[in-house]
Amino acid sequence: MFRPLSIFIGTRYTRAKRRNRFVSFISMTSMIGLALGVLAMIVVLSVMNGFQREMSSRILGMVPHATIVGVKPIDDWQPVAAAALKNPEVTAAVPFTEMEGMLSYKGLMQPIQISGVDPAQEGKVSIVAQHIVQGRLDDLKPGEFGVVIGEITARRFRLNVGDKITLIVPEVSTAPGGITPRMQRLNVVGVFKVGAELDGSMGLIHVADAATMQHWQPNQVQSVRLAVKDLYAAPKVSSDIAAGLGAEFKADDWTHTQGSLFSAMKMEKTMIGLLLLMIVAVAAFNIIATLIMVVNDKGADIAILRTIGATPRQIMAIFMVQGTVIGIVGTLIGGVLGVIAALNVSEMVGWVERVTGQHIFSSDVYFVSNLPSELQGGDVLLICSAGFILSFLATVYPALRAAKIEPAHALRYS
16 A cells, blocks of 8 residues: 555654664653653543532532622512522522621630521522431521531531530620620531531521521521522623612622632642643653654665655654654553543542552541542543644654755765
8 A cells, every 4th residue: 555655664663673673662662651641641630620520519519609689688588589590590599698607615616607598498509408417407497596517616616416506696786896796595406517618617597597696587588599500600690680680689609709719729720730741741852862863773764765865854754753653652542541540540549448448538537538530521632632742843853853964974974
């Protein structure tokens, strides 16, 4: 079958033949290095995607995606919820009141964010009911001042269901200081554990009890909490809904409270990706060294090809083909192995834990008890493209050097 001269000779140089076995061995190590670099990038970025997914599902499953906040307490939240549900991006709307305060127990204190919720409807917008480890969310009854606290808070204060704790909230008054603390005794009726920082900074009470503590009517709420299909559309969706309701309402969303965390996670993924890209770059430099050795070894062959009519462009193409073949094969091998490893990394870590008897990710120490992984096609495409481009660019200098070899000079010293 007919093949262009450059492709025929370039692919032949990548195979081991008698006296150039060492050069071919170097070609193989360059290929392996590139494959390992691509594999490492795919696996590490997939694991980072998995951690980001876990944190997103846990944190954003607890905090509101968006809220429609009234300038003054909302007397009837049902029309507000109905208006919000007309937006196709909104999946649920429930009453919500939020307060900040301090928990006090036997001389110990800690700040806490208290959310007033309706237990019957909270499951529409939150995952907290799925992560109750003691008690039940339905045990929050109006007028009983029950509270569901996080596992970290319960461990810090050594609390169990049935214990009592004091909540201190600031209250505006006519006193000279302007603000006086108000204390409310709460009964611990449940403990949740979502495996995030919220386990130590968040508590839940009944929305009617929150209204009582704010000196509102039992049916009044601070806001309407929304759940949306696309988390990143929450700012626009909530702003549109608030604008349609008038000046008495304003919008808030998760980017104001948790946006910095997810921005930091995104930045961390970008920086680690760039650092891992250096592994691929090192393998590409190995391709440069390999091709320079081949050029030096094949000087006489290049001169003969030039004397029988090969152009500098064809000579250059020979070595670009060789380097590109190394890059393509190495990147494809690394890509396939990386995809397989990323899809099975959780099972592999589980197998190592069973064999060694050691828990690599203990639930007592880490927020996750396994190694999550989420393979994204965009990451694989980007990594493989970077491998192809770097390996191709690595061929340019050696190929130019080969094209500049003078036949008379090379044959004189061969």
